[in-house]
Amino acid sequence: MKNDWLKSAIFYEIYPTSFYDSNGDGIGDLKGITQKLDYIKNLGCNAIWINPCFCSPFRDGGYDISDYKKINPKFGTNQDAADLCKRARELGIKVLFDLVPGHTSDEHPWFKESAKANPSKYKDYYIWTEGALEMGTPDIRTINGMQERDGAYAINFFAFQPSLNYGFVDPTESWQIDYRDDRLKPLRDELVDIMNFWLDIGCDGFRIDMAWSLVKNDKDGSANAWLWSKILSKVREKHPDALFIPETGWPFATIAGGFDMDFCFQINEPYYTLVRHEKGTNNAAFAMKGKNYFSSQGEGSIECFAKEYPKWLEFVKDRGYIAMPSGNHDIPRLSYNRDELDQKIFFAFLLTIPTVPFIYYGDEIGMKYQKGLLTKDGGYLRTGSRTPMQWNESKNKGFSCCDMDKLYLPVDLDGESVESQEKCKTSLLNFIKNLIKFRKEENITAESSLEIITQDSQGYPAAFKVDDIVTVIQPASRQAEIKLEGDYKIIFHENADFVEDKVIFKNKGYIVMKKMTKN
Structure with missing residues (x-):
């Protein structure tokens, strides 16, 4: 709910x-x-x-x-x-x-007990292989030879962050426990x-x-x-x-x-x-292989956001x-x-x-x-x-x-x-x-409606209609314009104006407007 x-x-x-x-x-x-x-x-x-x-x-x-x-x-x-x-x-x-x-410090009491040669209560709190000479798997990195226990412990990031054990889907190794197992x-x-x-x-x-x-x-x-x-x-x-x-x-x-x-x-x-x-x-x-949309160079694109973000909103709409x-x-x-x-x-x-x-x-x-x-x-x-x-x-x-x-x-x-x-x-x-x-x-919330208007895939400029509010942005350092039908009151703006159904940018800038209703 x-x-x-x-x-x-x-x-x-x-x-x-x-x-x-x-x-x-x-x-x-x-x-x-x-x-x-x-x-x-x-x-x-x-x-x-x-x-x-x-x-x-x-x-x-x-x-x-x-x-x-x-x-x-x-x-x-x-x-x-x-x-x-x-x-x-x-x-x-x-x-x-x-x-x-997902993990603790290797100084946590749970881990210290789990790492003993004969662990008891905390035996399965962490992911351990069955021998100190045994490595993990391609997806599970382990630290070997650092504890009394005859096993290697899995880590999520640094060597001092042992992975807590919430189990595996379709275990492939004898030391892996199914995630539904009561031992967990x-x-x-x-x-x-x-x-x-x-x-x-x-x-x-x-x-x-x-x-x-x-x-x-x-x-x-x-x-x-x-x-x-x-x-x-x-x-x-x-x-x-x-x-x-x-x-x-x-x-x-x-x-x-x-x-x-x-x-x-x-x-x-x-x-x-x-x-x-x-x-x-x-x-x-993996993410740093392109150009930012929000950049004065104007070499990025809003295409992915404009295509995918509305799908995200629709999916979570009632959830x-x-x-x-x-x-x-x-x-x-x-x-x-x-x-x-x-x-x-x-x-x-x-x-x-x-x-x-x-x-x-x-x-x-x-x-x-x-x-x-x-x-x-x-x-x-x-x-x-x-x-x-x-x-x-x-x-x-x-x-x-x-x-x-x-x-x-x-x-x-x-x-x-x-x-x-x-x-x-x-x-x-x-x-x-x-x-x-x-x-x-203006009661703009996470549930408000969204319409994204662009003139091309790059989106310089781009308009975001949220109920009666429209925000138009031009991150690129160049002149631009975009057509918007209707009557609007300007609330915030810099390097931008609304003239005869057009938002006109002198350079990079923004404009936030409210649609005016006719009596």
């Missing part, structure tokens, strides 16, 4: 280490997030997704959990999490935690217990990392749908309004598993051809929603190779189409991707998108009062701040605030 609240949701993603430091140790924390909730509300967002904040050695940004039921001490305490959720609820903001169910039920029960624990504390749901990779060899997604329908239905017995969002980009399978919505993001062709198609703009090598981000913690920032107008063009699109928008912290002020930073917490190329939020023009851009050498990552001292942009009427921040306000006033 659809969660109707989500259709009007606008999310703000927070990387907790870099958002706001409340105690001067150079690291962001939960109390810092709580202190900045008013800013998020004033921006217009009514939900936040907080990247991992549970106990972890932080060798992969917290995606290597060592205790699912305890806040990492550098971020605060479980009481701080409860206080954050309580204050957010008072402000009408929902809180989603990042849950990592205790792990599923653990996951239900973890979710209920945090929902009881006060959070509203979870963004779930690698949600569709839990059951292995699942080519059509049906086994993971089976798994998640069991887990989520159990959680909803106690928390019927809990929200669940998978990191998948496969709504045709995830919605069947009981998730509320899915992302159209950097691994999906309809999205990556828009903004993540060029070298250096994505973390998925759930599609979310679309400005960026996230895994990829270079939206501002990479884009000036302020380029970013305004993208946000004019994102905030006026049927989707659940996600704004990555700092994208609303055009924070820069800092190339060349040494890796921190396993970030590698992702590190440059995780730098401290730029709040004002005081020390460390207002992120922390600590000495500069104690900062988690360097602050971009030359970058714009919230304070400076709030003072400028035409800033990116104020533009986004006004767009969000307009979106709410």
